[in-house]
Amino acid sequence: MKRVKRRYLALQLESEGLPSEREFMDSIWASVTRLYGEVGASLTGLSLINFDGERKIYVVRTSLVSFPMLRASLAAVTSVASKGASMHILAVSGTLKALYTNVG
């Protein structure tokens, strides 16, 4: 079976307060589902890897083929846990090591 290539994304959350990991991921799933439906969302292979609550930086993983879909969905997020919010992609990388080097 062909190995699935992945991309790691460092996301900066801008929102009032600090949402829980669950609320954060739910907002991304909701956005992907709204734009691409449940089948599309299931193809993203999205998962939360790490998060830094102090700097509000989250690291998520997705499959390379669905990266453009996820990128558009992240830009379309306007709220997290019913509060106005936006997510900005700080860095994208194929390995976690390179991602952490880029983000600092």
Added chain:
Amino acid sequence: MSRAFADLHLRINPKDQQTAQRLISKAARFGYHYISVPFTSGLQETEVAVFKANCTQVGLDFVLRADFKPRTQEDLIRFLRKFRRSFEVICVVCDSKEVARQAAKDRRVDLLNFPSLDYHKRFFDRAEAELASCSLAGMEVDIKPLLVLEGPARVRLLSSLRREVAIALEFHVPIVISSYVGEESLMRLPRDLASLAYLFGLDEAQALDAVSTNPAAIVLRNREKLSSNFVAPGISVVREGKPV
């Protein structure tokens, strides 16, 4: 070479200085190079001066832009005659077919904007694109409706945008992506703004051009035309000799 990103359609109330300052600072932090706030009722010198000063302070290039929503062709021609030389970018908000066609064929118009969500009131078809491609006018796509709309309304808008973008690409009409936001929470990084274009069929390079190369080309072309050294497209005064 790094790209100079542009957001030529920020919706800032010039009278609300605090919000304006916050949005301008955020645009600079996000890495934009050019920003613009449309003026709809002529040139307000004091407001322009304040915007320019605020932008210069944070390292942004403020572009003078006028938006006009004419009711008839005559209205549009009158407006262009009066204001073309006062603004760096002229955008025509097309609300009728008559106006859309006139705007597309007039070389003084830089951007065509179709704000209506109604499929029947969006006039960017093949005929419009052909006229626009001859006159160098670009098609502006505002991203805000994609962020705030949900459900069937967003589906219809995406469908219209996908069709219009395909036509624009076929006729080589430059596409300009702008945010049209007035709230901080809806502002996006230039690359995130470009990524939303994936939803209506632009690939990564085309989307990045739509937030950098295409708007920058319009601004630079018009600045050259408005400069006192401009003679004709491609011809400018380099140096004036002494009379013999």
